[in-house]
Amino acid sequence: MRIFSPATLEEACAILAREKGPPTPIAGATDVLVHWPMNLAAKERDYLDLSRVDSLRPMRWSEDSLTLGAMTTYWDVVRDERVGREFPLLVKAARQVGAVQIQSRGTWAGNIVNASPAADGVPALMAYDAVVVLRSSAGEDEVRLDEFYLDYKKMKRRADQLVAAIRVPRRPHDVQIFEKVGARRAQAISKVGLAIAHSSAGWRVVAAAVAPTIRRCRTVEAMLERGDAVRSADDLLPALRKDVSPIDDIRSTSAYRERVLARLLYHDLKGVCPSVT
Amino acid sequence: MSGDATMRVEFALNGRPVSLDIDPAERLLDTLRYTLGLTGSKEGCGEGECGACTVYMDGLPVNSCLVPTFQARGRAIETIESIPPESLGAMLASGATQCGACTPGVVMTACWLRKHPELLKTHTAREVMAGNLCRCTGYDGIVDGIRDAMNEKGTA
Numbered sequence: 165m166r167i168f169s170p171a172t173l174e175e176a177c178a179i180l181a182r183e184k185g186p187p188t189p190i191a192g193a194t195d196v197l198v199h200w201p202m203n204l205a206a207k208e209r210d211y212l213d214l215s216r217v218d219s220l221r222p223m224r225w226s227e228d229s230l231t232l233g234a235m236t237t238y239w240d241v242v243r244d245e246r247v248g249r250e251f252p253l254l255v256k257a258a259r260q261v262g263a264v265q266i267q268s269r270g271t272w273a274g275n276i277v278n279a280s281p282a283a284d285g286v287p288a289l290m291a292y293d294a295v296v297v298l299r300s301s302a303g304e305d306e307v308r309l310d311e312f313y314l315d316y317k318k319m320k321r322r323a324d325q326l327v328a329a330i331r332v333p334r335r336p337h338d339v340q341i342f343e344k345v346g347a348r349r350a351q352a353i354s355k356v357g358l359a360i361a362h363s364s365a366g367w368r369v370v371a372a373a374v375a376p377t378i379r380r381c382r383t384v385e386a387m388l389e390r391g392d393a394v395r396s397a398d399d400l401l402p403a404l405r406k407d408v409s410p411i412d413d414i415r416s417t418s419a420y421r422e423r424v425l426a427r428l429l430y431h432d433l434k435g436v437c438p439s440v441t
Numbered sequence: 442m443s444g445d446a447t448m449r450v451e452f453a454l455n456g457r458p459v460s461l462d463i464d465p466a467e468r469l470l471d472t473l474r475y476t477l478g479l480t481g482s483k484e485g486c487g488e489g490e491c492g493a494c495t496v497y498m499d500g501l502p503v504n505s506c507l508v509p510t511f512q513a514r515g516r517a518i519e520t521i522e523s524i525p526p527e528s529l530g531a532m533l534a535s536g537a538t539q540c541g542a543c544t545p546g547v548v549m550t551a552c553w554l555r556k557h558p559e560l561l562k563t564h565t566a567r568e569v570m571a572g573n574l575c576r577c578t579g580y581d582g583i584v585d586g587i588r589d590a591m592n593e594k595g596t597a
Binding site for chain 2 (some may be wrong): 167190192193194201211216235263264348351
């Protein structure tokens with residue numbers, strides 16, 4: 165196990181391009197270190213520690229977007245009043261990640277590349293049309309977060325690329341809803357998650373823990389855009405079944421997940437979407 | 442870069458500088474307990490769930506079982522050993538501790554909240570304490586102790 169500790173983003177990219185493996189980038193390490201003493205395979209790998217790259221730390225506002233550096237933690241967002249005003253789903257999601265001890269170390273970029281189907285931060289970012297900014301020695305690429313995942317833990321990130329930042333477009337939203345259903349209120353991993361947003365860009369419905377990746381429910385979104393009448397949670401099921409494919413696992417069952425997702429969605433939309441009554 | 446051998450780390454521990462050669466695979470919790478002999482921080486779950494290993498890193502509570510020691514380089518680490526026992530009267534009186542396994546972590550998070558009362562504008566004490574599991578008290582004693590401690594004058 166070797167540790168690389170670059171001080172700059174350029175240096176970090178050069179290490180990723182050069183070293184065999186390549187080293188696994190780590191930010192807050194809260195996913196990598198779980199049950200660490202027993203995880204012998206993890207000690208065979210090399211790591212690229214991003215925690216000393218100061219340029220990855222801050223959040224930056226521009227006229228049309230908020231950029232979260234790759235080292236921006238959940239707690240950074242929870243404590244930022246401006247983020248709370250403009251992007252309340254980010255704060256709601258962050259407060260449901262583990263507890264303060266995890267929020268203070270865990271990062272948004274780490275949540276994206278850990279690629280858990282039950283991630284809390286990713287659905288909120290995806291509902292805001294976030295863009296993943298990838299850096300390598302060859303240059304910079306941008307991928308929409310809703311096009312970033314290919315399959316379970318498969319992403320459009322080359323091994324020599326680092327997630328350097330996440331850019332979230334600023335636009336006024338008139339609907340912003342975040343739901344997380346877990347075994348208890350804190351320290352839980354989602355059985356079902358949901359983020360809903362509406363703006364001039366249209367409806368965004370993003371579901372968690374009901375597919376191999378966090379999933380934008382485009383069939384449901386199209387239904388809402390068309391104004392199809394929805395009079396019960398069951399009316400959403402045909403569309404939802406095209407968008408998600410929940411499974412039975414240690415945390416829940418396929419039937420429970422589908423039923424709860426449809427009901428959350430129906431009750432959340434009733435009153436904010438005119439075609440849902 | 443650091444190879445397979447040891448790695449030099451320097452950080453501030455409870456206000457004093459320390460300099461150590463560590464195994465790069467070491468967790469901060471193990472460095473504290475086994476290299477530095479500060480056994481107040483406990484290992485409960487090893488997965489960031491129970492909070493018994495809570496320490497401060499640059500002033501924020503973290504699970505030391507999830508911090509690689511090399512990430513402590515240049516940071517300020519504070520452990521339960523830095524908390525003066527006489528500041529814990531309210532928690533003792535309220536029955537915030539029974540078996541004691543969770544207590545070091547509970548005290549760290551509770552003292553952090555006492556140092557940052559502004560958190561109560563956005564968070565309940567229970568939400569701040571959500572990362573510290575206790576299997577004895579049912580939490581009421583802990584929450585009562587925090588309330589009483591925050592009402593004490595001149596202890597912040």
